[in-house]
Amino acid sequence: MARPVADEDEEKPLDPEVEKVRRKLVRFIVINLGLLFLALMVVIGALVYKARNAPPANPPLSGDIQVPAGEPISGDIVLPVGAKVVSQSLSGNLVSIDAELADGSRTIFIYDIAERRLIGRFAIRNK
Numbered sequence: 001m002a003r004p005v006a007d008e009d010e011e012k013p014l015d016p017e018v019e020k021v022r023r024k025l026v027r028f029i030v031i032n033l034g035l036l037f038l039a040l041m042v043v044i045g046a047l048v049y050k051a052r053n054a055p056p057a058n059p060p061l062s063g064d065i066q067v068p069a070g071e072p073i074s075g076d077i078v079l080p081v082g083a084k085v086v087s088q089s090l091s092g093n094l095v096s097i098d099a100e101l102a103d104g105s106r107t108i109f110i111y112d113i114a115e116r117r118l119i120g121r122f123a124i125r126n127k
Contacts, residue, residue, distance in 0.1 A: 075116050079109065094119075 082102025110120035
């Protein structure tokens with residue numbers, strides 16, 4: 001049996017005031033979704049910009065020194081005349097040497113093994 005078309009099943013035109021509110025709501029949703037999309041594009045653009053302009057990551061410290069197979073690495077670290085090494089510490093390619101100088105003062109020398117040069121000298125003073 002065919003279903004009779006009822007007046008309730010058909011969409012009736014909305015009241016003009018309700019239609020006005022519906023249009024405002026649709027416009028509000030479109031504007032907010034557009035702003036959200038724009039903000040998302042700005043964030044993605046900033047991430048891409050940062051990724052392209054980021055400095056290259058530091059290579060691992062162990063790869064800095066090229067040592068021929070079977071041969072030990074060697075070099076000279078020059079300290080002032082009369083200096084005595086109190087202690088030393090190695091961190092990656094850096095060697096820290098705590099030395100007592102001829103005049104009795106103490107100084108910390110920092111030497112870069114990979115570049116084979118002294119990169120820092122720090123006097124230890126008592127107040």
